[in-house]
Amino acid sequence: MTDAAGKYLGSFSLGLRAALEYRANFFFSLLGAVAPVIIQTALWTCLYAPGAQMNASGAVAGSGDSLRLFGFSYAQMLGYVVVANIVSRLVRTGFEYDLNDDIRSGGLDRYLAKPIDYFGFRMAQFAGSKAAETVFMGAALALAIVVLSAATGFSVGIAAILGFAAALVLAFVLNFLVFWCVGLLGFWLTEIGFLFEAVRIVIITASGGIFPLSVFGSGPEAVLEKLPFRFTIQFPTDVLCGRVDGAQLASGLALGAAWSLGLFALGRAVWAVGIRRFVAVGS
Amino acid sequence: MREIAKHFRVYMALVRMNVMSQMEYRANFVTGIMMEIGYLAVKILYVVVAFSAGRSIAGFAPDEMLVFVGTFVTATGFYAGLYMMNFFQLSAIVKDGSFDTLMTKPVSLQFMATLRRCDIGIFLVDTLAGIAMTIIGLSRLPGLPDFWRLLGYAFFLLCGSAVGYAIYLIPQTLVFKLVNSRALAGIVDSFWDFNNVPMIVYDKVGQTIGSYLVPMFVITSFPSLFALGRMTGAQLVWGALAPIVFVALSRLAWTKGLRNYSSASG
Amino acid sequence: MDIIEVKELTRHFSYYEKAEGLSGSLRNLIRRKKLVREAVRGVSFSIGEGGIVGFLGPNGAGKTTTLKMLSGIMHPTSGEARVLGHVPWLRKKDFRMRISIVMGQRSQLWPDLPASESFRLNKAIYEIDTKDYERTLGELIELFGVKELLKVQVRRLSLGERMKMEITAALLHRPEVLFLDEPTIGLDLLSQRAIRDLIRTLNEGQGTTVMLTSHYLADIEELCERVILINRGLIVYDGALSGVNAALAERKVVRLVFSEPVARAALESYGGLRDLEGGAGLQRMEAIFDVDRARVRDFSRGVLGDLPVADLTIEEVPLEEGIARLYRGEGGHD
Numbered sequence: 001m002t003d004a005a006g007k008y009l010g011s012f013s014l015g016l017r018a019a020l021e022y023r024a025n026f027f028f029s030l031l032g033a034v035a036p037v038i039i040q041t042a043l044w045t046c047l048y049a050p051g052a053q054m055n056a057s058g059a060v061a062g063s064g065d066s067l068r069l070f071g072f073s074y075a076q077m078l079g080y081v082v083v084a085n086i087v088s089r090l091v092r093t094g095f096e097y098d099l100n101d102d103i104r105s106g107g108l109d110r111y112l113a114k115p116i117d118y119f120g121f122r123m124a125q126f127a128g129s130k131a132a133e134t135v136f137m138g139a140a141l142a143l144a145i146v147v148l149s150a151a152t153g154f155s156v157g158i159a160a161i162l163g164f165a166a167a168l169v170l171a172f173v174l175n176f177l178v179f180w181c182v183g184l185l186g187f188w189l190t191e192i193g194f195l196f197e198a199v200r201i202v203i204i205t206a207s208g209g210i211f212p213l214s215v216f217g218s219g220p221e222a223v224l225e226k227l228p229f230r231f232t233i234q235f236p237t238d239v240l241c242g243r244v245d246g247a248q249l250a251s252g253l254a255l256g257a258a259w260s261l262g263l264f265a266l267g268r269a270v271w272a273v274g275i276r277r278f279v280a281v282g283s
Numbered sequence: 284m285r286e287i288a289k290h291f292r293v294y295m296a297l298v299r300m301n302v303m304s305q306m307e308y309r310a311n312f313v314t315g316i317m318m319e320i321g322y323l324a325v326k327i328l329y330v331v332v333a334f335s336a337g338r339s340i341a342g343f344a345p346d347e348m349l350v351f352v353g354t355f356v357t358a359t360g361f362y363a364g365l366y367m368m369n370f371f372q373l374s375a376i377v378k379d380g381s382f383d384t385l386m387t388k389p390v391s392l393q394f395m396a397t398l399r400r401c402d403i404g405i406f407l408v409d410t411l412a413g414i415a416m417t418i419i420g421l422s423r424l425p426g427l428p429d430f431w432r433l434l435g436y437a438f439f440l441l442c443g444s445a446v447g448y449a450i451y452l453i454p455q456t457l458v459f460k461l462v463n464s465r466a467l468a469g470i471v472d473s474f475w476d477f478n479n480v481p482m483i484v485y486d487k488v489g490q491t492i493g494s495y496l497v498p499m500f501v502i503t504s505f506p507s508l509f510a511l512g513r514m515t516g517a518q519l520v521w522g523a524l525a526p527i528v529f530v531a532l533s534r535l536a537w538t539k540g541l542r543n544y545s546s547a548s549g
Numbered sequence: 550m551d552i553i554e555v556k557e558l559t560r561h562f563s564y565y566e567k568a569e570g571l572s573g574s575l576r577n578l579i580r581r582k583k584l585v586r587e588a589v590r591g592v593s594f595s596i597g598e599g600g601i602v603g604f605l606g607p608n609g610a611g612k613t614t615t616l617k618m619l620s621g622i623m624h625p626t627s628g629e630a631r632v633l634g635h636v637p638w639l640r641k642k643d644f645r646m647r648i649s650i651v652m653g654q655r656s657q658l659w660p661d662l663p664a665s666e667s668f669r670l671n672k673a674i675y676e677i678d679t680k681d682y683e684r685t686l687g688e689l690i691e692l693f694g695v696k697e698l699l700k701v702q703v704r705r706l707s708l709g710e711r712m713k714m715e716i717t718a719a720l721l722h723r724p725e726v727l728f729l730d731e732p733t734i735g736l737d738l739l740s741q742r743a744i745r746d747l748i749r750t751l752n753e754g755q756g757t758t759v760m761l762t763s764h765y766l767a768d769i770e771e772l773c774e775r776v777i778l779i780n781r782g783l784i785v786y787d788g789a790l791s792g793v794n795a796a797l798a799e800r801k802v803v804r805l806v807f808s809e810p811v812a813r814a815a816l817e818s819y820g821g822l823r824d825l826e827g828g829a830g831l832q833r834m835e836a837i838f839d840v841d842r843a844r845v846r847d848f849s850r851g852v853l854g855d856l857p858v859a860d861l862t863i864e865e866v867p868l869e870e871g872i873a874r875l876y877r878g879e880g881g882h883d
Contacts, residue, residue, distance in 0.1 A: 028469060035473040042484045043329065046340045054344060057337030069336050194314035201321035210325055215332050293673045300670060304661045307702075380655045383622045389645035390674050545638065546624045 026133060029092075030140060033085045040081045040211075048074040059215075070214040075152040076241065080212055082144050084237045087168075088209040090130075090137045091175045091232050095122050096183030096196055103186045108278060119180070119271070126176050134168070160242050163249050167236035170256045175232045177263035178203065184267065187274030208234030228259035290394055301401045316404045319363075323412055326356055329479050330416075341483040346423045347511055351481040353416025354440065354510075355503040356409050361444040362451075362475065364406025369397045370455045371468045377544070386545075393537050397452060421510060428510060438523075439506035445526035447502040449533035456533075456540030478503040494521065501525045550634065552726060552758045553596040553619065558628035560589040560614050588614045590782040591628065596760065601752050603769035603790070604762040606779035612762040613652075613730055615779070619760070620650045620728050632726060646675060649724035651715055653731035660704040664714040667703070668721060675722035682721065689717045692747050709740025716744060720751065727751070729761040733768055745771045766865070801845050805852060806860040807834040815856070819848065833859065839866075 046052070048067060053060065061068040072080060099122065102108045108118070148154040182199050186192055204210065207229040213221050224230060235252055238244045244252065305312050330352045333345040340348055373396065376382045385395045421428055428436070454471055482490050482504035493500045498521075505522040508514040514522070566582040589611040596602050604612045617623040619630060621637040621644065630637060635644035658667040672682045690696050693713045703711060712732065719727070729748070733741040749772060751757050763769060769776050769790065778786035786792065802823075810828040821839040828834035840848045845863060852858055 031470050032473045035476055039477055039480055039484075042486075042489075043332075043340070043480050046484050047333070047336055047338050049341070052338040052340070054339050055337035057335060059335050060337065069338075189310065191308055191310040191314065194311060194318045198314060198318040198321045201318070201325060205325060205328065210328060211332060215328070215335060217335070289673075289676060293670070296670050296673045300659055300662060300666055303666065304659060307661045380652065381657065383617070384650070384652065384655065384657045386622050386640065387620050387645060387648065387650050388674055389642050389676075542624075545622060 026136060029089055030086075030137070033089050036210075037082055037085050040085075041078060044074070044077050044081065048077070058218075070212060072212065072214075075154060076243070077212075078152050079148055079154050079241045080237060082148055083141070083240055084209060084212075084233055086137060086141050086144060087171070087237050088204060088207070088233050090133060090168075091171045093126065093175055093179040095126055095176075096179045096186075097193070098122075099180075099183040100186040100192055100196075103278065104190075108275075119267070122180070123176060127172070130172050154241075156240060156242065159246075160240055163244065164236055164240040166253060167231070167239045167249070167256075170253060170260070171232045171236050173260050174228050174256060174263070177260055177267060178228060178232070180267050181263060181270065184270045184274055187270075187277055203229055204233070206230070207232045208237070226255075228256070228263065231256040231259065290391060293390055293394075294398065297399060298401060298403070302403050305402070305404065312404055315402065316408055319405045319408045323356060323408065326352060326359075326479055327416075340481065343481060343483060344424070346420050347507075348481060349420030349423075350417050350510060351504065351507040352479065353413045353418075353420055354507045355413070355478045356416060357413030357440065358444055358447065358478070358503045359475070360406045360409030360413060362447055364403065364409060365401050366397055366448050367451065367472070368402065369400050370451055371472075372400070373455050392541070393534070397448070417507075417510070424511070428512075432510060432512070436506050436510040439509050442522055442526040443502040443506055446498050446529050449526070449529035450497060450499070452533040453536045456536040474499065481507065494518070498525050498529065551595040552598045552600070552633060553594075553760065554629075554631045555595065555615075555619070556593050556629045558589055558592045558615065558618060558630055559587075559626045560611075560618060560623065561626045562586045562588055587782050589618070589625075592779070592782070592784055594777055594784065594787055596758060598758055599752065599756040600775065601748070601759040601761065601773050603773035603776040604760060604779060605764065605766065605769050605776050606762075606785075607764055609781075610779045611782040612764075612779055616650070616728050616730050616760070616762055620648060621645070646722070647724055648726045648728065649719040649722070650728040651719045651730070651732055653712070653729075653734040656703070656711065656715060658703045658711070658714055658718060661702060663700045664703055664706075664718070665699045667714075667718055671718050671721050677722055681723075685721055685723060686717070689720055689747075692750060693717060693743060709736050709743075712736060712740060712744060713747075716747065723755065724757065726758045726760070729759065731763055732761065733763070733765065741768070742771075748772060799842050800866055801840050801842050802864040802866055803838040803840050803845065803848065803852075804860075804862045804864065805836045805838070805856070805858050807836070807857050808859040809857045810834050811836075811856055819852065 047069060050064060050067075053063075059070045061071075067074065069077065145154065145156060179200075182196065185195070189195065206213075206224055206227065213224045213230060213234055216224065231252065235244075235256070239249060239252075330345065330349050333340060333348045337345070339345070343351075373382075376385075376396070382396065386392055388395065451471065454467060457467070477493065477499050482493060482500035485493065490500065494505075501522060505514065505518060508518060509522070563583055563585050566584055592611070592615060604615065606612050614623065618625050619632055619637050621640045624638045633644060633647055635641050637644065658664055668686060671677075672679075677685075690699065693716075695710065695713055695717070698706060698710055698714070703714065706714065716732070727748075733744055736744070745768065748759055748761070752759055759772075761768065761772065774790055775788065776786070776790050777784055807828075811834060813825060816822050816825065816836050819838065822836060823839050824835075824837040826835050838848070849861060849863070853861065
């Protein structure tokens with residue numbers, strides 16, 4: 001083998017090995033979605049069972065085959081469970097820990113003069129890994145949809161898929177920005193690991209990652225719908241499941257984009273204050 | 284008997300050290316509790332959904348589901364507060380050599396390796412919340428349980444936690460052979476949530492597997508069924524037998540894994 | 550009966566050949582080659598009560614593996630051993646109550662708490678009576694002079710202080726046998742000395758049998774009358790320290806750095822020249838000599854007077870080399 005060929009093969013295999021190891025971790029995280037899907041499916045199956053009504057409830061409409069709970073038919077609810085659980089894992093972040101490490105260790109020094117650069121660096125990294133993950137997840141999602149359509153007659157049209165793609169990009173951007181802002185707390189708080197987890201679990205819930213937001217009741221739901229979180233999980237899920245029409249898609253994307261700008265501005269402002277503190281106080 | 288008393292004394296010393304250690308990092312302690320409350324909120328959400336819909340679940344009322352989930356939360360206090368973190372750290376202490384040092388001490392190695400660390404914050408948050416939920420659920424149902432029923436509930440709850448300890452330990456004994464147990468631990472941990480819903484939610488096959496083969500449901504559904512007076516005879520017997528069977532099995536898996544370790548390790 | 554009896558103790562490790570590159574990884578998927586590393590090969594020795602024996606050898610010689618087998622952590626592949634009459638790897642409770650092991654660079658103390666807390670834990674683990682505990686703890690603290698450090702968190706202690714606490718923790722139950730694996734590694738001179746002093750006091754006062762491994766000759770020199778030299782799993786020498794000392798320390802290595810180039814012939818006239826390098830361009834010339842210990846002074850005086858020496862260092866012969874020489878000296882096997 002020539003020197004050049006050897007070098008290329010070396011970098012290629014290195015990259016391949018890295019990608020393989022990375023895929024293994026990702027695969028395990030996907031496996032973690034199996035349990036919730038099974039649990040939630042079993043629960044909803046019981047709740048939608050005929051003759052189960054005990055008390056009057058505002059969440060219930062219709063009966064028998066046309067029974068709707070929290071605005072979802074049985075088939076729709078199952079669709080939501082599967083898609084939302086997968087999307088929730090797909091949009092997940094993790095860089096806030098790396099950001100915190102950089103702040104703690106002082107490694108942030110390198111980027112001090114150029115705030116956009118560190119932000120850009122993290123965003124690019126996030127985009128890169130998400131691009132890879134989407135391919136893999138896309139396959140898993142497609143498989144799940146096939147199973148769903150066989151079991152419940154779930155169907156997804158081209159329009160829904162295209163809309164989903166747009167909503168997914170928005171979800172990535174928003175989730176990144178949200179957790180970027182959360183990560184900035186590291187400038188002020190030292191022991192932060194558990195706080196990230198606590199915040200993450202609340203955000204996932206507010207995003208519709210456990211149950212659709214309608215289970216919270218109409219009052220809270222109205223508030224939650226205006227917040228940015230819903231666009232990270234519930235919105236793309238609803239789009240793919242065909243529960244969002246063209247007008248709603250457009251307004252949703254617009255609202256989401258507005259939130260992105262707002263969070264971006266907030267992030268910049270907080271970064272400026274935080275970085276000043278970092279320089280003055282050290283890590 | 285003397286050995287049990289001694290291990291109890293050692294355990295008290297360990298709990299004291301754990302609490303003192305945690306107090307060193309006050310912010311972590313507080314945020315850790317916040318995190319646990321976050322997880323708790325999600326668990327409670329499952330009950331809220333049932334109440335909101337006003338529908339029964341496989342013949343059980345939402346108030347009864349509250350008892351199930353309350354028991355689940357209490358059991359989570361034992362799981363996450365007392366033993367789970369030791370299982371996750373097992374491969375780390377094997378790698379850094381502290382496991383070897385523990386082997387030379389005149390205490391049960393399994394005891395030290397699986398119970399050394401505890402998180403009192405998590406333990407208290409979950410057991411208190413869980414007990415409160417269970418009491419609320421039971422009080423809303425017709426006919427308050429008498430002393431014997433509550434005693435039996437406590438008995439099956441403890442049996443259930445012993446089973447939980449055992450069935451979570453068995454896959455960890457593979458850590459003596461496997462290099463990366465973190466991924467395994469992550470998946471196995473997600474199975475804990477199968478108990479977030481009463482076992483009757485699953486189909487017959489699932490219930491059988493989960494009761495007798497990999498007895499997840501013995502941990503929280505069985506005590507709940509007892510408190511609600513809806514336990515079958517077979518479940519009653521198995522609820523008391525399962526801990527003996529599975530703790531014995533886990534002990535076997537442990538000694539075998541240990542034997543492999545000290546014969547094979549480099 | 551001797552406290553420690555070892556007969557033909559052997560330990561093999563089997564492992565799979567690590568593949569090189571991508572094609573190797575693929576080949577490994579189909580079939581892996583199993584290799585065997587013989588860490589300890591038929592080692593035999595006995596140690597009587599109250600003995601302090603040093604186990605000396607280069608890295609990878611089998612010292613730690615032997616220690617692990619004698620403390621019960623590891624099973625041998627074959628062979629027998631008895632410590633205090635017990636077979637170590639059966640890990641009987643009586644055995645574990647009467648021995649102690651300290652491994653350098655590994656801590657059994659809880660880092661976020663003061664050492665006194667970890668001591669209390671050991672008190673419970675070793676079932677030490679309160680009066681005995683306080684007496685022993687008092688003696689050890691006095692010997693180490695660490696009274697003020699008892700309340701300090703372990704992670705805030707220096708390496709030397711931490712090691713003193715480790716050893717204190719290991720001695721609270723007055724073990725009859727103490728295993729020490731590289732106890733002074735990474736420590737400053739003062740701490741090293743303090744630890745050696747303590748071990749000697751312990752051994753003299755209580756008759757504790759001590760087995761100590763190290764790859765520093767100094768550790769062994771200070772403490773042990775008897776040393777077992779191990780290399781590549783085999784015992785090379787078992788006997789008085791003086792024998793080893795002579796073999797290893799009779800020659801020294803003298804390293805010279807010159808400010809100007811010097812002719813090779815001139816250097817060779819001193820005898821014992823082993824290596825010569827540099828001298829071209831800006832690189833300074835360096836020479837390495839093997840010199841008999843008795844001659845070192847005269848040699849140094851000579852070169853300093855006659856040659857443009859910028860720097861002179863006198864070093865020990867590296868342990869591995871010394872051991873190799875011991876092989877040859879004994880007409881030994883290899």
